[in-house]
Every structure is written in C-alpha cells, then in structure tokens.
Amino acid sequence: MATETKEKLIRVLQLMQTTDEKTPMNATQIVEKLSTEYELEGVNRKSIYRDIALLQDCGYDIVQTEDKRSGWYMNTHAFADWQIKIMMDAVQQAKCISINEAMQIRENLLNLTSKRGRSRFSHMMMPNSGNVNAKENIGAYVETMLEAIYQHRKIEFQYTEINDDMKKVLRREGKKYLLNLYAIYWSDNNYYLIGVHDNHDNLVNYRLDRIVNLTMSDERAVDAKEKVGVNPEMIIQEYIEKSVDHFQGELIRVEVEYEPGQAANAILYDFAGENIRVRKLENGRCRAVFQKMDSVTLVGWFMQHAGMYKIIGPEKLREEVCRELNLASEKYKQQ
Known part of the structure; x- marks a missing residue:
C-alpha cells in the first residue's frame, strides 16, 4: 500500500471519529474534507467505499445511514457523552491538579467524542478555583x-x-x-x-x-x-x-425530630438515604429514623445542622453533640 494511500485511510478514520448518528458524512463530503483539511487531492469517491469497508472489517463500528445517501457514522466512541460529562465535572472540581493539567485533561476528553458531541459541551465552564493551588507536577x-x-x-x-x-x-x-x-x-x-x-x-x-x-x-x-x-x-x-474516610464505629439507629419543610426534608434525605422512615407528630413536627455509622463525621453533621434537627436517640450520640455544642458556646463567650 502506497504511503499516500495509507495516509488517506488514516484520515478517513479520523473523519469518521468526528461523526455520530445525527451528523454522518458521505463520500463526497469525505473527499472534500480530505482536500481542504489534509491536502489530499484527486481522491476517487469510489475509493472511499473501499476504505470504509476495510475499516469495518478491522472492527470499527462504522454504520451506514438508512437512506445511504447521507453516508456513514461512527456508531461507538470510546465514551458516551454522558460519561465524558461526568469525568469533566470530576476534573473541574479536583483540588489535586492544576488549572493547566485540568485544561489538558478536558481537551483530551473532548477529543474522544464526535464533532457534534464536542459542541454539546460548549456550556461547560473552564476549570475553577478548586484547581488553582495545585502543583503542576x-x-x-x-x-x-x-x-x-x-x-x-x-x-x-x-x-x-x-x-x-x-x-x-x-x-x-x-x-x-x-x-x-x-x-x-x-x-x-x-x-x-x-x-x-x-x-x-x-x-x-x-x-x-x-x-x-x-x-x-x-x-x-x-x-x-x-x-x-x-x-x-x-x-x-x-x-x-x-x-x-473516617467511618469509625458500628452502624447505629438514629432518631431525630424536626420541623418539616423543603430545605429540611431535602438535607435530611441527602444525608440519610432512601431507607429513612418518617412519621408526622400531632404538633406538626416530624420524627425520622435511619441508620448511620457512629463516627466523628456523624457528630460533625449534627453540629452543622444543630438548629434544624434534634437528636432523640441514641442517648450517647445526643450527649456527645450536646457536649461539643457547649464547648463551642464557651469558646465564643471567652474574651
């Protein structure tokens, strides 16, 4: 296979990798792209059909459109767009990498989707201040x-x-x-x-x-x-x-009382999970029961939301949170 023919096959593959079901590319468009983007002149349209067939034989998931005139598209990319979105969000929030590293990873991820898929991420914000203090290495x-x-x-x-x-x-x-x-x-x-x-x-x-x-x-x-x-x-x-992760201790049964409301309901549900059980009291308040690890993290959460949730049990957890709140109150009273 001549060098020029080898290059053409590689370029056709690269062009196919920019397509998806909604943005296919036909032989005429491929020939035009080969000329304008890669300076491959005089390419025969019929040779494109042979290139596509060869790539399909090599295992690439290239599919022809139903009307055939629209051409072909890459049916399977390395990652689905929703998977790329999740990875990009994780990179954007990571404290342990620098902005430059985050930008490089972001660009690499975008190269794994189609041209149309890439444009779907135009709403994504650039890496934020979470990356600022990280070292480049x-x-x-x-x-x-x-x-x-x-x-x-x-x-x-x-x-x-x-x-x-x-x-x-x-x-x-x-x-x-x-x-x-x-x-x-x-x-x-x-x-x-x-x-x-x-x-x-x-x-x-x-x-x-x-x-x-x-x-x-x-x-x-x-x-x-x-x-x-x-x-x-x-x-x-x-x-x-x-x-x-600081999940120290046994799984314990926690019971709390609170004033129901949009914020209180959502915060408790996010913390306790789907297995939470709630009953309404005659005074309009609610009592909820759920299970959590007995840990420093648990005490810290109740201190953070002390004004919203009152611990009913277990007594040991109730006493520990009260003790920490009293210590905090005494520190604020000191001159």
Whole structure:
C-alpha cells in the first residue's frame, strides 16, 4: 500500500471519529474534507467505499445511514457523552491538579467524542478555583506511582505539614520517606497513598497534595501479602473506611425530630438515604429514623445542622453533640 494511500485511510478514520448518528458524512463530503483539511487531492469517491469497508472489517463500528445517501457514522466512541460529562465535572472540581493539567485533561476528553458531541459541551465552564493551588507536577506524581506499582518498586518522597503561620513546611526537617505503595485512593477531591514502611507492618496513608519530590526508588517493594496479610485487598479496604474516610464505629439507629419543610426534608434525605422512615407528630413536627455509622463525621453533621434537627436517640450520640455544642458556646463567650 502506497504511503499516500495509507495516509488517506488514516484520515478517513479520523473523519469518521468526528461523526455520530445525527451528523454522518458521505463520500463526497469525505473527499472534500480530505482536500481542504489534509491536502489530499484527486481522491476517487469510489475509493472511499473501499476504505470504509476495510475499516469495518478491522472492527470499527462504522454504520451506514438508512437512506445511504447521507453516508456513514461512527456508531461507538470510546465514551458516551454522558460519561465524558461526568469525568469533566470530576476534573473541574479536583483540588489535586492544576488549572493547566485540568485544561489538558478536558481537551483530551473532548477529543474522544464526535464533532457534534464536542459542541454539546460548549456550556461547560473552564476549570475553577478548586484547581488553582495545585502543583503542576501532580500528574507526573500519579504517573510515577502507577509505574512504581506496576514495576513493584518503592517510592521515595518528602512530606509537608502546616505551621503556625499557615505555611507548608517540610515535616521532620525534610526526612525522606520510603514507602511500599499498595493503593492510590481518591476521597473528598484528594488522592491518598496507602502503603507500609519497611520498619513496621501497619498501613499508613499520605495525602498526595502534601507530598513533594516524589520519585520511584530502585528498591524492590515488599509484597502486600507479606506486609499486610493473606487478603491485602480486603484489609486495605477496611483500613480506608476507618482511617481515610473516617467511618469509625458500628452502624447505629438514629432518631431525630424536626420541623418539616423543603430545605429540611431535602438535607435530611441527602444525608440519610432512601431507607429513612418518617412519621408526622400531632404538633406538626416530624420524627425520622435511619441508620448511620457512629463516627466523628456523624457528630460533625449534627453540629452543622444543630438548629434544624434534634437528636432523640441514641442517648450517647445526643450527649456527645450536646457536649461539643457547649464547648463551642464557651469558646465564643471567652474574651
């Protein structure tokens, strides 16, 4: 196959990747695009039919329209537009990547849809201030960690903490940490590194946005089964639930009383989920029962909404929230 013919086939494929069911392209349009966009002159219309057939034989999901005169379109893209939308929204909110990295990811995602699909995202806002403070090298760090896990190598880095002046400083005078990395976990718009140090067998976690000077070590990583246990995936998942997501404690039955209303109903439903049970009281108020993990997060939620919901039970949770509210009140009374 001549070089020019090979290029034409590739260009036809690229043009097909910009189409979808509502924006097909026929042979005449393809020939015109090959001329104006790729400077391929004198292309025979009939050769386009052969190119399309060859691409179909190679497994590309190219479909001819019902009237045939409208041409063909790519029936299946790498991702559906709704999937691209979800990924773009996640990137836009991510705190751990910079604006430039977010813009690059956004452009890469848009290249995975049709020309019409791309125009459907014109309403999308540019990456927002959530990305502003991130370092440019976070993407490179993620790539390094993926390669370290693949090659079974340890990673080395320095860790930062916040001092009294609200500045990031190196922890332990710039000590270098050597970690057997077993998982990279996403939680609350941040990445967490889950692993074990050589000198003990307990899992630890580090926030990626607080890491600097991360590199892949030449040292071979210790297998997770040797450091963590015979079922490391389950053990790591349990550790994440208790130590990263802060879901500590047992599942408990929570009962609250509140004044029903649009805001109160929606906030409680979002927090408690679909299994919430509600009954109306004679005084016009409501009582709701649901299950939640007994955790610091639970106490914090009730403190945040203390003016809206009154805890009826369990008594232990009620007392803990009252104690925290009293402590907060005393601090505000202090001069």
